[in-house]
Amino acid sequence: MIIHLNGRPGVGKLTIGRRVAERIGGRLLDNHSLYNVAFALTDIGSDLCQQTFEEIRAIAFARILDLPPATPVILTDSLFTDSDRAQTAWDAVLGLARTRGGPYLIVVLDCAQSENERRLRSPERMGKRKPMDGTFLRPDRYDRDPIARGGDRVLRLDTTDLTAAEAADRIVEWIG
Secondary structure: OEEEEEEOOOOOHHHHHHHHHHHHOOEEEOHHHHHHHHHHHOOOOOHHHHHHHHHHHHHHHHHHHHOOOOOOEEEEEOOEOOOHHHHHHHHHHHHHHHHHOOOEEEEEEEOOHHHHHHHHOOHHHOOOOOOOOHHHHOHHHHOOOEOOOOOOEEEEEEOOOOOHHHHHHHHHHHHO
16 A cells, blocks of 8 residues: 655645554655755756656665555655646656555645645754745645546545644544
8 A cells, every 4th residue: 555645845744644654554755755865965956856866766666665565655745737747756656556556545635825834934844854935835836736646545635723643543544
């Protein structure tokens, strides 16, 4: 089983993903685990950065395929339909899920813009190479549509008024 958490920066993907992984005995691969290596060693946005990310992702996906099939894997992403690079990254995860077998479950997380902006400025994000300003949420970006195609099931979850524990509970219940 692969559970793919997708949504805007600051909606709680990593925090919720950690709790889901703990509750179902899964492995969590946060998108920043892959991107941070590329960001640290190359110029962000460069072709070399993208190449580095893709190479690291290939290694990570190979290790996922080495895990026992019964081990759930939780992935996090912030991928949107208006980006060709995001579509390519999504296709890579979809390919991984189909190669691995088992259900591919997509959870799209969202929250109100004001709450999202508050979370982006949280001191907990410092030192994690995570975006901490509202530029990701300016009106023309807030209306972007997260990718949610190709899954066996899709859950859309608004986390505005939920704690991470409550959101994780809902996801675990939905997984069944």
